[in-house]
Amino acid sequence: MQQAPTRPCADPVRSADVSGAAAIHTEGLSKRYGRTVALDALDLTVRQGEVYGYLGPNGSGKTTTIRLLLGLHRPSAGRAELFGIDAWHDPVAAHRRAAYVAGEPFLWPSLTSDETFAFLANLRGGTDVAYRDVLIARFQLDTAKRVRALSKGNRQKVQLIAAFASRADLLVLDEPTGGLDPLMEVAFRETVVEAKERGQTVFLSSHILSEVEALCDRVGILRAGRLVDEGTLAELRHLSAQTIDVTFDGPAPSLDGLAGVRVAGAGANALRLEVSGNVGPVIAALAAHPVLALSSREPSLEEIFLHHYDGSKDSAGG
Numbered sequence: 001m002q003q004a005p006t007r008p009c010a011d012p013v014r015s016a017d018v019s020g021a022a023a024i025h026t027e028g029l030s031k032r033y034g035r036t037v038a039l040d041a042l043d044l045t046v047r048q049g050e051v052y053g054y055l056g057p058n059g060s061g062k063t064t065t066i067r068l069l070l071g072l073h074r075p076s077a078g079r080a081e082l083f084g085i086d087a088w089h090d091p092v093a094a095h096r097r098a099a100y101v102a103g104e105p106f107l108w109p110s111l112t113s114d115e116t117f118a119f120l121a122n123l124r125g126g127t128d129v130a131y132r133d134v135l136i137a138r139f140q141l142d143t144a145k146r147v148r149a150l151s152k153g154n155r156q157k158v159q160l161i162a163a164f165a166s167r168a169d170l171l172v173l174d175e176p177t178g179g180l181d182p183l184m185e186v187a188f189r190e191t192v193v194e195a196k197e198r199g200q201t202v203f204l205s206s207h208i209l210s211e212v213e214a215l216c217d218r219v220g221i222l223r224a225g226r227l228v229d230e231g232t233l234a235e236l237r238h239l240s241a242q243t244i245d246v247t248f249d250g251p252a253p254s255l256d257g258l259a260g261v262r263v264a265g266a267g268a269n270a271l272r273l274e275v276s277g278n279v280g281p282v283i284a285a286l287a288a289h290p291v292l293a294l295s296s297r298e299p300s301l302e303e304i305f306l307h308h309y310d311g312s313k314d315s316a317g318g
Contacts (some may be wrong), residue, residue: 021050021084023170023201024069028078031064038064040225041078046203048083048169051196053216054205061225062205063103066174069203070100082170099168103175103205105155109148110282113141113158118163132165155178164191170201177211189215242298244273244282249290258285 023044031039039061046052056062067073068080071091078089085094105118115124119125136143139157147155157180163171177185192202192215206212212219218237221229229236246252247270255261255271258281275282278295286294 005050008241009129020080021048022046023050023083024052024203026065027077027083029065029068029075030077031061031068031073031149032076039068039223042225042227043177044220046201046225046305047314048201049177049196049199050217051192051202051204051215053212053219054203054222055207055209055212055219056222057207060222062222063174063227065222066100066172066203066205070095070098097169098172099163099166100172101156101159101163101174101176105152107147107155107158110146112146113143113150116147116158117162117165121166124166127162128167129165129166131167135161135164135191138191139184151179153181153184156180157184160188164195167198168200170203171195172203172205174205175207177206185211242275242279242296244275244279244294244296246271246273246286246291247293248283249292253289255282255285257270258282268316307318 012140014164016271022042022045026044029039029042029044030037042061042065044065054065054301055060064073068075069082069087069135071087071094074088082094087094108119111117111119117127117132119130139161141154141157141161145154147158156176160176161225163173177188180188189211192204195202202215204212204216213233218230219229243264250269250270252266255263255273260276260278261282264274265269273282
C-alpha cells in the first residue's frame with residue numbers, strides 16, 4: 001500500500017482560524033429519538049486551543065452530542081458548528097480540520113495497523129509520518145499484526161495514533177482510553193498535552209474523572225441531555241463546599257446551627273464538615289474547643305460531579 005505523504009507539524013500560529021470562530025459552537029442543539037429526548041437545547045462553546053472535558057455517565061447524551069457534531073445524525077432542533085461551519089449542512093468543510101476517535105474501535109479486520117494508517121492518511125490527504133512513528137513507539141504498538149488479531153486496547157491505539165498524527169486542529173475523543181492499561185493511559189495524557197502545546201483543540205468525552213481533572217482547561221457536566229454545570233475546575237470548586245476535617249482532644253462538640261455548615265461525618269473525637277462560603281464562623285466556633293488537628297481541602301472533580309447526580313437517575317439516550 002502506498003506510503004502516505006509526510007505533512008509537517010502544525011504551527012499553532014499559522015493554523016489559527018483568522019475568523020476567530022470557536023472550534024465548537026452549538027445553539028439550542030437538540031435530538032429526539034421518538035419520545036426520548038437524548039439532547040435538550042445544548043448551548044456550548046469550545047474555544048480554539050483548549051482541552052474541554054465533557055462529562056456524564058452512560059445515557060447522559062455525550063455520544064449523541066458527538067454524532068451531531070460529526071454530522072452523523074440530523075439535529076431535531078438547533079445547530080452545531082465547527083470553526084464556524086454548520087456540521088450538518090456542510091459536513092465536508094466542517095470536518096476538514098477535525099479528527100475523531102470512537103469509544104468502540106471498528107476498523108478493517110483484514111488490514112494491518114500499518115495499512116490502516118496508510119489508508120486513513122491517504123483518505124485524509126496526509127499525515128505527519130515522523131510523529132506517527134513517535135506515537136507507535138510510545139504506545140508500543142506492533143503494526144505488522146492484522147486488526148482482527150488485536151485486542152480492544154490495541155485497536156484503540158490504532159485510532160489514537162492515526163488521529164493525533166493527523167495534526168488536526170480539532171480532536172474529538174469519545175471515551176478514548178477504553179481498553180488501555182495504566183501505562184498507556186499515561187502515554188495518552190502525554191500526547192494530549194503535546195497537542196495542546198501545538199495549539200490544537202481537544203474535546204474529550206469521558207467518565208474517567210481523574211483523566212479529565214488532569215488534562216482539561218474547562219469542564220461541562222451533562223445530565224439527562226442537559227448541560228447542568230460548566231467552568232474551569234477553580235470555578236466549579238468555588239461553587240462547591242470545601243471539606244474540613246477536625247480531630248479533638250476529647251469528645252467532638254456539636255456545631256449545629258452554623259450557617260452554611262453541614263456535618264458530613266462524625267466520630268467520637270472527630271468531625272467532617274462541609275462548608276459553603278466563609279469559613280470564619282467555623283474557625284471561631286472551633287477556637288472554643290481543644291483541637292488537635294485540622295485540615296481542609298477543595299472538592300475533587302468526582303465530588304462536584306456526584307453532587308449533580310446524587311439521588312437522581314438519567315433517562316436520556318447516548
